[in-house]
Every structure is written in structure tokens, then in C-alpha cells.
Amino acid sequence: MIALNTKYSQAKSEQPIDAQRPGLLSPAPAQGFEGVLQAQRGARQVFERNDTIFSEGHPVDRIYRIIAGTVRLCRHTQNGKRYIADFLLPGDMLGFIDQNDHLFTAEAVDYVSLAYYPRSQITRLFDSDASVRTHFLMHFASRMMAFQDHLFTLACQSAKERLCSFLLRLRSRGGTGAGQLLNLSMGRRDIADHLGLSVETICRSLAQLRDAGIVEIPNIHQLVLKDVEALRALSEATAE
Amino acid sequence: MIALNTKYSQAKSEQPIDAQRPGLLSPAPAQGFEGVLQAQRGARQVFERNDTIFSEGHPVDRIYRIIAGTVRLCRHTQNGKRYIADFLLPGDMLGFIDQNDHLFTAEAVDYVSLAYYPRSQITRLFDSDASVRTHFLMHFASRMMAFQDHLFTLACQSAKERLCSFLLRLRSRGGTGAGQLLNLSMGRRDIADHLGLSVETICRSLAQLRDAGIVEIPNIHQLVLKDVEALRALSEATAE
DNA sequence: CGGATAATTGATAAGACTCAATACGCGTGG
DNA sequence: CCACGCGTATTGAGTCTTATCAATTATCCG
Structure with missing residues (x-):
């Protein structure tokens, strides 16, 4: 099993x-x-x-x-x-x-x-x-x-879509701290290997989300999800 | 279930x-x-x-x-x-x-x-x-x-590797006819959507395998696997 | 035979990777 | 307490794979 x-x-x-x-x-x-x-x-x-x-x-x-x-x-x-x-x-x-x-x-x-x-x-x-x-x-x-x-996700989504899907999934599983705070205990490399992307792509996608005001990155292992709806829209993850 | x-x-x-x-x-x-x-x-x-x-x-x-x-x-x-x-x-x-x-x-x-x-x-x-x-x-x-x-496969493999893995998997599942003959009942589009690639990439990858003498393509829905070992080498599919 | 669908091939462009160069964080030891 | 070093993260520049768009050919079926 x-x-x-x-x-x-x-x-x-x-x-x-x-x-x-x-x-x-x-x-x-x-x-x-x-x-x-x-x-x-x-x-x-x-x-x-x-x-x-x-x-x-x-x-x-x-x-x-x-x-x-x-x-x-x-x-x-x-x-x-x-x-x-x-x-x-x-x-x-x-x-x-x-x-x-x-x-x-x-x-x-x-x-x-x-x-x-x-x-x-x-x-x-x-x-x-x-x-x-x-x-x-x-x-x-x-x-x-x-x-x-x-x-x-791996078959159909782009880098940014994958990352957004991942963050939302993590959030819904209680990887979250208080409110919008999300604990990213895993490193960038871990995320990359989970999503089938390179570390650099993860960083760049995160930076884009930050620049768009969708997330804040107070430190490496924490994320503030400022706009969950935008994340959802970007993830397009909902099959059917 | x-x-x-x-x-x-x-x-x-x-x-x-x-x-x-x-x-x-x-x-x-x-x-x-x-x-x-x-x-x-x-x-x-x-x-x-x-x-x-x-x-x-x-x-x-x-x-x-x-x-x-x-x-x-x-x-x-x-x-x-x-x-x-x-x-x-x-x-x-x-x-x-x-x-x-x-x-x-x-x-x-x-x-x-x-x-x-x-x-x-x-x-x-x-x-x-x-x-x-x-x-x-x-x-x-x-x-x-x-x-x-x-x-x-989707997370780690390139287009050609995915295709080779797919063909081998199909072969091992008995999608095969006599000997080296493999029945490809599904269309190229189907294969593409299964492997997270475009139709054109499937075609090109198949053409490469054909040009390398690894497979023959007698018709759209059949494939002759001339060199299974080469397929295996190209698939690199074996994790660990 | 003819029309529709699928497959193939070519040309181009976008997205993601790789390589390379900092910057940051953190623990260690002076 | 600060300097150093190591691992990780970030950002930049260039390349490569694959997607996209377009045109042609093959195949299926009435």
C-alpha cells in the first residue's frame, strides 16, 4: 500500500x-x-x-x-x-x-x-x-x-499554473499557519522535483506572483497568500 | 473505486x-x-x-x-x-x-x-x-x-523518453500482436494527451525512432518494434 | 470519387532549462 | 560579536526543447 x-x-x-x-x-x-x-x-x-x-x-x-x-x-x-x-x-x-x-x-x-x-x-x-x-x-x-x-497538473499545466495549484493544495491541507500564512517547510528544490520543474523556474514563478501582489514572501519558509482567488484563477486546476 | x-x-x-x-x-x-x-x-x-x-x-x-x-x-x-x-x-x-x-x-x-x-x-x-x-x-x-x-514519466522524462516508455508499457500489457507487432488502436492525439505532449511532437518522435531503425510504421495503427533494447535504453524509465 | 478527419512535415516562437554570477541565511569558530 | 564558509535562493543571459501555426499528405468512409 x-x-x-x-x-x-x-x-x-x-x-x-x-x-x-x-x-x-x-x-x-x-x-x-x-x-x-x-x-x-x-x-x-x-x-x-x-x-x-x-x-x-x-x-x-x-x-x-x-x-x-x-x-x-x-x-x-x-x-x-x-x-x-x-x-x-x-x-x-x-x-x-x-x-x-x-x-x-x-x-x-x-x-x-x-x-x-x-x-x-x-x-x-x-x-x-x-x-x-x-x-x-x-x-x-x-x-x-x-x-x-x-x-x-503535470500533463496539462504550465509552470505558473502548477505552482499555484501546489500552493492551493498545501493550503487546503492545513500546511497553513494563521490566516493567510502558509508554511513552506520544503525547499525550492523539493517543490521543483514535485512539480517537474527546475529550481530556477520555481523562483521566477514565485517572484512573478510576488510582483503581481498575489503573495508576499516574508522569508524562505513562509508565504502570505494575499489573493487566493487570483491563485485559483491562475491555477485553472479544476478539471471539467 | x-x-x-x-x-x-x-x-x-x-x-x-x-x-x-x-x-x-x-x-x-x-x-x-x-x-x-x-x-x-x-x-x-x-x-x-x-x-x-x-x-x-x-x-x-x-x-x-x-x-x-x-x-x-x-x-x-x-x-x-x-x-x-x-x-x-x-x-x-x-x-x-x-x-x-x-x-x-x-x-x-x-x-x-x-x-x-x-x-x-x-x-x-x-x-x-x-x-x-x-x-x-x-x-x-x-x-x-x-x-x-x-x-x-510526466515529471522527469523528455518527449522521446515518454514515448518510448509508453510503447514499452503498451507492449508489456499485451497490446502486442504477433512478435514485434504492436497495435496502436489509439490515435496520435490520444497518445499526446496521455503523455502531456502535442500531436506534432508525438509524430516527430515517432519519425525519429523510425529513422533510427528502432521501429517501423507499416500503418497508422500498427508499429513494429525492431529494437526493444534500444527503446528501453531511450526510455531510461527505470526509477532507481 | 470526394469530403472529412487524422497524420505528417516545416517554420517560427514561447516557455522552461542550463549555466553562471550574486545574494541571502545560518551555523561555526575565532 | 563578528568573520567566514557552506548551502540555498535569486536573478540574469543564452540555448534548447517543445508548442504553435500553417501547409501538405494520407486515411477513412459514405
Whole structure:
């Protein structure tokens, strides 16, 4: 199973999953899979910036829940390229259930604190509890949708559109501080590798947004979204 | 549930997803989900080229299995852009189980013959049969992997690399006729919208492959792969 | 055969990449 | 406390890939 991400699955089980386009996430009581886990505290582990949490191809033996910090899921190629599939935030889970080996490398973007649970425990849960399985499926489906949206972004959007889509997605996932403040824990390079662009293009696009008065850049790791509507218009992200 | 695609899970059979998970995914009898369905004949329905099978956003009431032909799953945007998430071939299934509405529009690439089953029947199966659920999960996982590969393609690869990756993927999925012959039922525009390129770029890249003696183009809808190794080298598709 | 659609090829331009040169931030150590 | 050095970010200049526009050819189908 691909990275589990509770944020994505926070939809009531009676609600159709498609009601939650990424960004419109209905709140849900922590139940099912994550609920059971969160009831237990789990062992803790911390990582420094750029530490590897686990590597692509290595056997899965734990499921993690992020307590603090940001994690990137990525792939590295022989020729030095890197592709970042997703960023995971506090509350998100990461692990791989029905795969022997990890599909991605997980790395700490900043200081990261994780709780982890042995894989066997997850397996037991899954076997014994139907609601856990249901939760799982919803998880899977919403993750799939998120990846589809990203596919659309990469296939159809220009640099600036991609960046705007990304910022809006981050905002809707709670990467935001107070009000318009958006925490950009990941570096420019990370964003570039996530959006299939170069670092320089990210910088230039950000500068354009700044010059247009759409965002302010108080410092490297924070962004003030002055005009969300303009961002939305620029992203043109809404398929259909 | 996203498009079900038996071909993907069959292709992964050398690396059985479920074998290693005694509890989570009990070894499924070869049939599982599709097996049960195929035992029943199902009603039939045929579509002409470019017919819409179902539309994005419409309620899901049937699950389809492709008897013959090729189906494309796509999204249309306001500004006339189109993104093709995937092509489905005979044997593949399409439908959405735990979604109220379709995530994609499904269209017939050529003449398509489908068997279909009411959604309620699928739901019952899913609720009552653990092996069906297992099969489902495997399905999901392999689909997820396929989409991840595609994401990598779109994020990191050049035009020619994308095309080579695509041809190889098609080949490995059995879109192939005898030996080196590859059936390209989809048009150039379809390929372009799948790979995030323009029609002209597809043509030019194909011409380059032809001029390099790597492929032959006997006619629009067939390709002879003269040098698969060269294709593989050009695709550079292997992450890590 | 003829008209429509799709594919191919050519010419040009725009967008994004690369290379290169600062500037900034931050931690370290004098 | 400041100077230094390293990594990252930013900005500029030039190039290259790919998109766009246009014209021609091929293919399909009635």
C-alpha cells in the first residue's frame, strides 16, 4: 500500500468519497484505522533534516504516523534525477501494507517526529476489523484521486499554473499557519522535483506572483497568500 | 473505486503482492473478483469509435469488463484541454465501487464491446467474499504503482523518453500482436494527451525512432518494434 | 470519387532549462 | 560579536526543447 495519509481520508464513511475533491475535506472523527492506532501511543522516533526514514525497495516492517515535521516521498533515478510523489504533514501516516517492499524513499524535510507501529499489528487489525478495511479502501481511493489530480497538473499545466495549484493544495491541507500564512517547510528544490520543474523556474514563478501582489514572501519558509482567488484563477486546476 | 484493470495485476504475478501477506491478503484463487464475474456472462453493450461510455461526475451504476476494443479514461477541462489517465484493453475492467460518481469519462477508442454488471451485484460480492476484497486490494495497489510510474514519466522524462516508455508499457500489457507487432488502436492525439505532449511532437518522435531503425510504421495503427533494447535504453524509465 | 478527419512535415516562437554570477541565511569558530 | 564558509535562493543571459501555426499528405468512409 502506498503512503497512508489520514488527511486525505478524513471523510465520513457514509459520505461518498468523491464529495471531497482535494481541498474540500470534510472533518471526521478519528476512527477506523487511524483511530485504533492513535489510541495507542506507539514508539517514537525522530529524524533530522534530510535523514532517510526508509528507502525504496527495503522491506516494510513498520507503519508510521507523523507527529511533527514534513516528510517527502520520493524516487531517485540512476542519472541523478529525483521525483517527489508527495509531501506528508503531521497527522498523516506512511507505510506500505500489501507490498513487501517500500515503493518510495521517505525523507525528513525538516525535523520530524514519528510514532510507529509494527507491521504485524497493522496486519492483525486489518484481518479482524471490517471497518478498518473499509477505512483502508477509502484511504486508497482518495489517495488515488489526489494522484490523479497531480497527473493532470503535470500533463496539462504550465509552470505558473502548477505552482499555484501546489500552493492551493498545501493550503487546503492545513500546511497553513494563521490566516493567510502558509508554511513552506520544503525547499525550492523539493517543490521543483514535485512539480517537474527546475529550481530556477520555481523562483521566477514565485517572484512573478510576488510582483503581481498575489503573495508576499516574508522569508524562505513562509508565504502570505494575499489573493487566493487570483491563485485559483491562475491555477485553472479544476478539471471539467 | 478507480478503474479496475486485470491486466495490471496479472502482469505483476511474478511478484505476487499477496503471497507474502498471509493475514492481510490471503492467497486468492486465480479467479477472485474477475473470476466470479466472468463465470456469469453479463449483459453486453457495444460502442462506436468516440462514443462516451460514461461521463465524469455521473453516478456509478455498473461495472464493465472489456470484451473487445480499447477504452480511454479521460478528463476534459473548461479550456478544451484533455488528459487521458489510461487506456484499457480487452480483459480490463472499468467501474467505480466506493465512489458515488465516476472520476473519469470513459470513451471508446475504437469499436468496443463490453459486458456489464449492476453495481449492486458487485457491492454484494464485495461485502460477502473476503477473497474478492483481497483481489480488490491487489488491484488497487498495482493500479497505484502504474500511476506512480506515469507520474514519474510526466515529471522527469523528455518527449522521446515518454514515448518510448509508453510503447514499452503498451507492449508489456499485451497490446502486442504477433512478435514485434504492436497495435496502436489509439490515435496520435490520444497518445499526446496521455503523455502531456502535442500531436506534432508525438509524430516527430515517432519519425525519429523510425529513422533510427528502432521501429517501423507499416500503418497508422500498427508499429513494429525492431529494437526493444534500444527503446528501453531511450526510455531510461527505470526509477532507481 | 470526394469530403472529412487524422497524420505528417516545416517554420517560427514561447516557455522552461542550463549555466553562471550574486545574494541571502545560518551555523561555526575565532 | 563578528568573520567566514557552506548551502540555498535569486536573478540574469543564452540555448534548447517543445508548442504553435500553417501547409501538405494520407486515411477513412459514405
